[in-house]
Amino acid sequence: MEEKGILFILSGPSGVGKGTVRKQLFEEDSDLQYSISVTTRAPREGEQDGTDYFFKSREQFENMIENDELIEYAEYVGNYYGTPKQYVEDTLNQGKDVFLEIEVQGAMKVRESLPEGVFIFLFPPSLEELKNRIMHRGTESEELIRNRLLEAKKEIDMMDAYDYVVVNDEIERAVRRIQSIVVSEHCKRERVAKQYKKALGSDLS
Template identity: 80%
Template sequence: MEDEKGILFILSGPSGVGKGTVRKALFEQDPALQYSISVTTRKPRVGETNGVDYFFKSKEEVEEMIEQNELIEYAEYVGNYYGTPKAYVEETLKAGKDVFLEIEVQGAMQVKKNFPEGVFIFLFPPSLEELKNRIIDRGTETENLVKNRLLEAKKEIDMMDEYDYVVVNDQVKKAVSRIQSIVVSEHCKRERVSKQYKKALGRVDL
């Protein structure tokens, strides 16, 4: 609809829950969504590409972005910075396109303060045991780091009440389908639709 602003969707959840896998599968089915690539100071994992999965930057570079207020959110997680560039998000929403953020829980809470109109989706693991197995299966974490991530995951799960929706990632295909339903539902909300129609009717000469 004319003048319709895009919706900001925020997908977050514990490390190892499968946020990246679900997001990639979602975008394969719905290319109209715009993905806001985050910056991070962590090292790339196998198969990850700079400028596609993340913008991989040094700690000094990210701290400069924070100082210049160029990030809509940022967090330091297990010794690394993660953040979302502000300009891309604002410009894309203004152009009427939906933006999808895949970020850590700490970052999602910052976005909620800056963009309370965003739609917040918590990706939930089938169980903590399954979450532990997924982290171990990465093959990139030490035993101590696995423990730290699980302790952090328990704290993050306690923050679930801050979200609008909860999606259990028991199977990627099912999780994607649930998120697609959320996107459609949000676009059909009365307050979104009525606002646009009232604008349109205001321009009509009766």
């Protein structure tokens, strides 16, 4: 039974531990394909083109932006980083799951072009704590508290564009939850029924 791969996007507020969780996930899981980014920064010793990154010149990268060849991109300290559309699509078509770990803003861009992706929001360990932190920082002005509340509200609103929310209370548990999401997404009737029907299709109609 041939099945197209599934695109998983892990995102969440900065500082929540996305990188750590993703790293742990990839140490345990060999079936997922981590999306290789395109960058304009120079390769470091030992880094290979097409394995660590796709290395491009600034001109090449800007051409990719113009030709809509990137799902999302950003610029950090003078270098571009982006997610190449072709690579993601090719990998999915090979039946492999692709895993992206990106910032919330990047994830929203991915949602626009690839809404069929599975969007996972990594959440801070404790909301009670977040709330307490926001409300009870005795030394801070009322205005700062208000701003922080608004910021938290924005984050919560972002959550609405995601399919799953995983609490990062413990790395191992967060990883296990993400692994469960991967397995269960492959059992979703909408995905599987189509193949099963296709397999039996012509004889049943």
